[in-house]
Amino acid sequence: MSRKPIIAGNWKMHNNCAQTIELIEGLKQELKDIDKNLLPEVVIAPVFTSLYVADEELKKCGCNKISLAAQNCYYEPKGAFTGEIAIDMLKDFNLKYIIIGHSERRQYFNETDEMINKKAKAILENGILPIVCCGETLEQRERGITDSHIQSQITKAFDGISAEDTAKSVIAYEPIWAIGTGKTCDSIEANRVIKMIRETIKSLKGDMAANSIRILYGGSVKPETIDEQMAQSDIDGALVGGASLKADSFAKIVKGAMAKAGV
Numbered sequence: 001m002s003r004k005p006i007i008a009g010n011w012k013m014h015n016n017c018a019q020t021i022e023l024i025e026g027l028k029q030e031l032k033d034i035d036k037n038l039l040p041e042v043v044i045a046p047v048f049t050s051l052y053v054a055d056e057e058l059k060k061c062g063c064n065k066i067s068l069a070a071q072n073c074y075y076e077p078k079g080a081f082t083g084e085i086a087i088d089m090l091k092d093f094n095l096k097y098i099i100i101g102h103s104e105r106r107q108y109f110n111e112t113d114e115m116i117n118k119k120a121k122a123i124l125e126n127g128i129l130p131i132v133c134c135g136e137t138l139e140q141r142e143r144g145i146t147d148s149h150i151q152s153q154i155t156k157a158f159d160g161i162s163a164e165d166t167a168k169s170v171i172a173y174e175p176i177w178a179i180g181t182g183k184t185c186d187s188i189e190a191n192r193v194i195k196m197i198r199e200t201i202k203s204l205k206g207d208m209a210a211n212s213i214r215i216l217y218g219g220s221v222k223p224e225t226i227d228e229q230m231a232q233s234d235i236d237g238a239l240v241g242g243a244s245l246k247a248d249s250f251a252k253i254v255k256g257a258m259a260k261a262g263v
């Protein structure tokens with residue numbers, strides 16, 4: 001079955017409001033002559049404080065080629081949780097996706113699999129879709145526990161989530177040693193791990209969820225790597241960090257996914 005590819009830009013902690021507008025204007029310009037149906041799903045995830053201007057900028061001229069995502073959320077609906085943002089608040093901004101469980105959040109902010117599972121459930125209950133990140137450290141890879149670690153992350157993240165909701169969700173496989181290092185995971189190996197993730201979803205939720213869920217690769221994706229990555233059977237797109245911060249390089253990556261998108 002064909003799955004619509006996704007190219008998502010995780011802007012991380014970059015871009016104030018003015019820079020957000022500038023980058024979106026640049027992207028719109030880069031994509032303006034391309035029919036939406038030929039494009040992959042294009043997603044950008046600015047910081048919380050830029051979501052309002054990003055939403056306004058995308059609504060201007062009816063740009064429907066780019067969707068918005070948040071980089072995180074909290075699972076409680078409201079209350080005394082200083083510094084957190086509820087999903088209902090994020091719904092002010094026409095969000096399609098929320099990224100959860102990014103390795104930077106796990107590593108620097110102590111996010112656990114249990115928290116990620118609560119976030120995934122709350123996001124789906126609110127009619128938004130989670131992009132659930134997973135991936136191994138270099139040490140785990142060298143110890144030969146990549147697959148078991150990722151199976152555990154995925155099993156816990158999707159615990160108690162129906163097959164239908166799993167099918168609509170997105171997973172991003174991001175080997176931690178490939179993030180921001182310029183060291184891309186070999187495409188064949190990335191595809192092997194992504195296939196293994198799909199098998200895990202199959203054993204947990206059945207064929208329909210496994211065949212429908214989109215699984216992205218992330219970690220030093222660049223314009224020069226995207227063709228080979230998209231040529232793999234199970235890689236449904238990319239979660240892009242550094243290369244999404246410039247309109248021309250992100251647009252090149254988007255265009256690199258068009259061969260799989262126009263089906």
Ligand code: 13P
Pocket residue numbers: 010102174178179180181182218219220221239240241242243
């Ligand atoms: P880089 O593309 O900068 O390696 O970042 C990947 C990433 O973490 C996307 O979420």
